[in-house]
Structures are given as structure tokens and as C-alpha cells.
Amino acid sequence: MKLKVARGYSKDASSYQIYEVPEKPGSTILDALLYVHDNQDDTLGFRYSCRGAVCGSCGMLINRVPRLACRTQLASMLLPESRHLVPSISIPEGGFELGREVLIEPLPNLERQKDLMVDMTPFFKAYKAISPFLLEKEGSEHFMPQPTVRELERYTNCVLCAVCFSSCPINGKELDYLGPAALAKLYRFIIDPRDAQRSMRLEKGNSTTGWWGCQFHANCAYVCPKGVTPNYAIAKARKMIRERTVAISKEDS
Secondary structure (H helix, E strand, O other), X not given: OEEEEEEOOOHHHOEEEEEEOOOOOOOEHHHHHHHHHHHOOOOOOOOOOOOOOOOOOOEEEEOOEEEEHHHOEOHHHHOOOOOOOOOOOOOHHHOOOEOOEEEEEOOOOOOEEEOOEEOOHXXXXXXXXXXXXXXXXOOOOOOOOHHHHHHHHHHHOOOOOXXXXXXXXXXXXXXXXXXXXXXXXXXXXXXXXXXXXXXHHHHHOOOOOXXXXXXXXXXXXXXXXXXXXXXXXXXXXXHHHHHHHHHHHHHHO
């Protein structure tokens, strides 16, 4: 099996290198890259940490889709995609030969540092901007109904891998847009009854760089390796704002 791997230090100066890797049952893309690094080319740059799909370190563009290398099966990348990102991510150099090669590139929407490694600073800047920690209410106990707990669990599963950020067409155009991961985390605190600033958090996203910047391409939900659905969170936050506006209008009249 062949890996077609992007090499270089900037997006505009990519070259591609072909590596032959053995086909073993259960092998992941990360396994293949580690094989290349250990046996063929130790100059290849990529990130990984836990190999268990919970650290989010190994995000990269694999066959035109942002994914975690540690949970992407090598054999599955020889088959056609059943779905595609909208708009699709353009691939330079004419793409790759599906069924014989696996194309591996750095995540889009972030500056490349070396080969498959990108600068995560813009992603974490947006994440930090929403104050991603509980601002706890006073009191010793806060009881939550099970439906609230289940909804919270969906949004606490995020591993900050930035694959949603990289698949988002808006993040590719608008540098100030908070992006799917940050907005999903913001919504997570809005629905948490233990948080003391829920109304403030809803307002924090009430702009074109927040809730209203999304165009609902739904790439974020498609690529998320942990099943987080930022598009649903954004839609629900918009609904909350509309309902609040209607309520205020009725009070004023």
C-alpha cells in the first residue's frame, strides 16, 4: 500500500512523497506513519500522543477529509467516501489514486509548521475566548435532570482536535469566527444549570463571529471523531436568542 504524504514548511510550497507500507489487519493511519518514521524516513513531521482517540493530537487531512490518524483504519481509506465535505476541500497536485494510495496532508485553515504539523494557536485562541470553564453558582449541590446530563455529555466529549475547525468553510474565510468547537463548548455551559453566567454566555456568541456566522454546512458534525454536533448547538442557541427577543418585545408592549 502507498501513502502519498505532503511535505514542506508552508501551504504554498508543498511537495508529495510516496511511501510503501505493509498492509496489516487493524492498522491505522498513525500506525502507517510510525512505520514510515521508524523504518524509512525519520525526518517526516507529524504529531501524536495517546493513540487512543482522546488526546486530539493527530488530526490531519486524510483523503480530503479531516480525521484523527489514530482511529482511521488504513484499509478503509482505499474505499470511496460515502459523503463529501461541502464545499469540498481543494487538493493541489491533482489528488491521488484511490484504491492504491492514501493521501495525507496537514489540516486546512491552520498554518503549516512542518509536513503534517500545523499551528493550533488560532484554534485555541477562539477556544479560550469563550471562557471554557465552569463559573459555578453559590450553593453546595446542583441537581440536574437526566436529559440535561445526556445533552451535556455530548458536548463534553470534545477532544480539541480541531478537525471541525479545519473542515469549516467559514473558518477558512473569516479569521474572527469562533468556529464549531468553541461555539459547541459555549453552548455546553449555557445549558449547564450549575453555571452562574448562562445568559452572559448566550450573549457572548450573539454576533456574526459567533452563532450568526454559521452557514450550516454541517461539515463539523460529519468529521467529529467523538460525535459532537456543533451545528445543533448553534441552531439551539439561535432559537434561544429569538425566543428571548420575542419575550422582551412582549414585556415592552
